[in-house]
Amino acid sequence: APQVKGLLICGPRGCGKHMLLHAICNELGANLFDITPQNIYETYREKEGIKMLMHLCSKVSEYV
Secondary structure (H helix, E strand, C coil): CCCCCCCCCCCCCCHHHHHHHHHHHHHCCCCCCCCCHHHHHCCCCHHHHHHHHHHHHHHHCCCC
């Protein structure tokens, strides 16, 4: 089977997208980085901060 490199989960608010994502991470033993604008705006306002965060995410072996 081909390896999946990306996944788009969309739907209305409250339909279980976040719970599905947590279940997938739990099953794979992967780390979850929630990099939605609401979560990173206060901490990483500068472009360099966001680049650093993405670099950190890419260095972790298994992540979602």
